[in-house]
Amino acid sequence: MAPTTTSIGFALAFMAAFTWSIAPVFYRRAIDYVSYFGLGAIRCIGYIVSAAIFLFITMGLKSFAFPGIKLFAIVFICSNIWLVVGDLFYFAALHRLGVSLCVPITSAYPLLAVPASWIFLNSPFNAMILAAAILIVLGVILLSSSRGSIIPSAVSFGGLFAAVLAMSCWTFGIITNKLLMEYLSAPQLEWWRAVSVTIGSWAIFIANKNTKDIKNISFGNIMEIALAGALGLTIGNLLFTYSFKFISVEVSTCIVSARPFIAALVAFFVLNEKLTKIKLAGVSLVTAGIVLISI
Numbered sequence: 001m002a003p004t005t006t007s008i009g010f011a012l013a014f015m016a017a018f019t020w021s022i023a024p025v026f027y028r029r030a031i032d033y034v035s036y037f038g039l040g041a042i043r044c045i046g047y048i049v050s051a052a053i054f055l056f057i058t059m060g061l062k063s064f065a066f067p068g069i070k071l072f073a074i075v076f077i078c079s080n081i082w083l084v085v086g087d088l089f090y091f092a093a094l095h096r097l098g099v100s101l102c103v104p105i106t107s108a109y110p111l112l113a114v115p116a117s118w119i120f121l122n123s124p125f126n127a128m129i130l131a132a133a134i135l136i137v138l139g140v141i142l143l144s145s146s147r148g149s150i151i152p153s154a155v156s157f158g159g160l161f162a163a164v165l166a167m168s169c170w171t172f173g174i175i176t177n178k179l180l181m182e183y184l185s186a187p188q189l190e191w192w193r194a195v196s197v198t199i200g201s202w203a204i205f206i207a208n209k210n211t212k213d214i215k216n217i218s219f220g221n222i223m224e225i226a227l228a229g230a231l232g233l234t235i236g237n238l239l240f241t242y243s244f245k246f247i248s249v250e251v252s253t254c255i256v257s258a259r260p261f262i263a264a265l266v267a268f269f270v271l272n273e274k275l276t277k278i279k280l281a282g283v284s285l286v287t288a289g290i291v292l293i294s295i
Contacts, residue, residue: 009246013255016239020256023232030225036091038214040084041205042222043229044198050230051194054238055187063188071183072192078180079193080200082173083233088204089166096159105160107140109167110257113174114250120175123248132292133254139285140257142278177241178249186241190234197233258286 030039055063066072090106097105110133117123180189214222243252 005246009243009252010255012239012243013247013252016236016243016252017256017258019231019236019239023228023236026224026228027232030221030228033217033221034214034225036088037201037205037208039225040087040201042214042225043233044194044201045222046226046229046231047233048194048198049226050234051187051191054234055191058187059185063185064191067184067188067192072196075180075184075189075192076196076199078173078176079196081169082176083193083197084200084204086166086169086173089162089169093159093163093166096162105163106166107257108137109170110250110254111137112167112171113253116171116175117178117249117253121178121249123250126250128292129248129250129254132289133250133257135285135289135292136254136258139282139287139289142282142285174249174253178244181241181244186238189241190238193237194234254289258289 027039027043030042034042052064067075093106114130114133118125177189184192240252240256243255
């Protein structure tokens with residue numbers, strides 16, 4: 001039996017979530033020897049190369065034609081707000097709040113993205129999807145807190161503000177990504193987004209005068225970061241963007257936000273990690289949320 005369009009969209013969103021779960025492993029390793037600004041710049045090497053290869057294979061050389069200054073300016077602004085400014089706010093929140101608090105807070109971005117899709121994309125209100133988003137977010141919080149308390153002794157207001165700004169930037173990126181698909185094909189949109197993010201990331205990197213921190217890293221380290229960029233930015237973004245063709249933005253966003261859920265399952269089945277009661281509760285909530293979406 002041929003798969004339905006909905007099942008294809010679900011599969012693409014889950015693959016995007018899985019891909020986005022792998023890239024941070026490389027990022028965490030890279031932070032040991034390069035700054036956040038350096039990491040953001042170097043990962044764009046893999047991003048722009050892989051985006052170019054995909055566009056050439058799928059649409060040919062003519063598809064690289066410049067889309068016009070107005071459309072490129074819109075793509076440039078939207079892309080940098082989403083993937084450059086948003087990630088910088090996330091790094092700031094991570095630094096001030098720590099992993100145990102920052103991850104569950106920022107994983108709640110579907111609670112912004114879902115209502116935003118109803119407002120700006122004219123998606124019909126669906127109470128079931130809103131309930132699913134809440135269940136998934138609660139499940140992610142439990143999964144993220146299973147390694148320790150999610151409430152530290154002192155909460156940084158600046159860190160919380162940075163986390164909210166990061167979620168706002170990501171929501172902006174998700175909404176504008178859907179809107180821009182009306183003007184550019186997915187491969188072309190990803191290519192011009194890669195160009196935009198590369199320019200923005202390297203400009204910030206050079207402006208902060210941190211160029212010296214990439215002079216001492218090995219070629220192997222650079223290739224590892226570039227691979228993370230190709231996985232996390234090109235492949236993950238393309239899977240996420242293509243999912244919009246089969247399922248709504250709010251459904252896809254809820255699914256990709258379940259990355260800690262995927263990580264917990266991989267750890268249980270592949271690494272034989274113990275599935276604690278807190279993890280089991282988190283997995284159950286995320287599963288319930290995904291089931292609600294599919295009804």
